Amino acid sequence: MRGQIAKKLNRLYTHSLVKLTLLLGALFLLANCGRPISPENPLKREKINDGVSRKIIVEDKFEWAQIFTRIEANTPDGEQKFRVQIRSKQDSILWAAISDDMIGLRVGKAIVIGDSAAFTSTLLGLDWTGSAHDLAGMTGVEVPFPYLNKLLRGQLISAEPAMRYRFDTKHDTWVTQYAISGNRNVTVALDRELHVKHMTISDPKEIVDIEYSNVDERTGYPMLLELTLKSRPEYTVKIEVSEIRTEGPYNTPFSF
Structure with a gap:
């Protein structure tokens, strides 16, 4: 009698342990599926298949x-x-000093704040303000x-x-x-x-x-x-x- 009870308890314990393991595994998979990946926390190569969809963080760490x-x-x-030296603040300011690479002379300076831009050049005798989209044509640097x-x-x-x-x-x-x-x-x-x-x-x-x-x-x-x-x-x-x-x-x- 005691042997039968012990066997039943053992089966019950084993069954519960299996269920707990499966539950923990499912929770782990759910947590990983919902967690964004990043260069610091990439997805293992063996888990990457065609069509796999994940949320990925592309983040700039430097202001x-x-x-x-x-x-x-x-x-x-x-x-x-x-030759263009660029100084920028994340999402707000871009400042550029532009020099001609052939003759080595400073062409001018440009600044972009939001959608607005300005360009000044002593060499060309020019001061200009306008849209950031028009700055390429003004400076001659087509970017x-x-x-x-x-x-x-x-x-x-x-x-x-x-x-x-x-x-x-x-x-x-x-x-x-x-x-x-x-x-x-x-x-x-x-x-x-x-x-x-x-x-x-x-x-x-x-x-x-x-x-x-x-x-x-x-x-x-x-x-x-x-x-x-x-x-x-x-x-x-x-x-x-x-x-x-x-x-x-x-x-x-x-x-x-």
């Missing part, structure tokens, strides 16, 4: 940045090269100044830090799509280390493709960006980063 760049623009009219702060920091444009992505096995990337102001759509692809690898910004008039490479390990910022216009494939812009500083705050002197 201030000073970035030294060399910008090369190739057009049917010829080639232009500039999307309204987005340049985000692009150089490897961040998404006009988006929350945490977005839902779907894994694309064919291209080995995490992909998300969203809309922004100005009737524009943005497609972003992250590599397996969750750094921006490719971005497309499109509107009814133009499509801009941006390729990122050579990520800086300390900051996660790209060291090389290449921009191409779909309507004018012969037109390309290359931005090479030579140095990144993040101590800040930095002076952004500007006056007419």
Whole structure:
């Protein structure tokens, strides 16, 4: 009799233990499925399959940045090269000192605050204020100044830090799509280390493709960006980063 009771108790204990293990396993899976991943907390490679959807955090850890760049623009009219020192505060200010790479002279200074911009040049005898979108034409440096702060920091444009992505096995990337102001759509692809690898910004008039490479390990910022216009494939812009500083705050002197 005692033996039978002991067997029943043992079966009951084993059954309860199995149920508890399954319950804990299910809770663990649920917790992990809902938890955003990030470069500091990536998903294990063996768990990444085609079509897997996860919320991913792409976050800038530095309030201030000073970035030294060399910008090369190739057009049917010829080639232009500039050295541009950029000082920026996250989501608020972008200041740029622009020099001609060929002759080594300061072309001028530009500042972007929100959608507004200003450019001053002693060399050209010019003082200008207007829209950030028009600054490229004014300076001759054909880059999307309204987005340049985000692009150089490897961040998404006009988006929350945490977005839902779907894994694309064919291209080995995490992909998300969203809309922004100005009737524009943005497609972003992250590599397996969750750094921006490719971005497309499109509107009814133009499509801009941006390729990122050579990520800086300390900051996660790209060291090389290449921009191409779909309507004018012969037109390309290359931005090479030579140095990144993040101590800040930095002076952004500007006056007419």
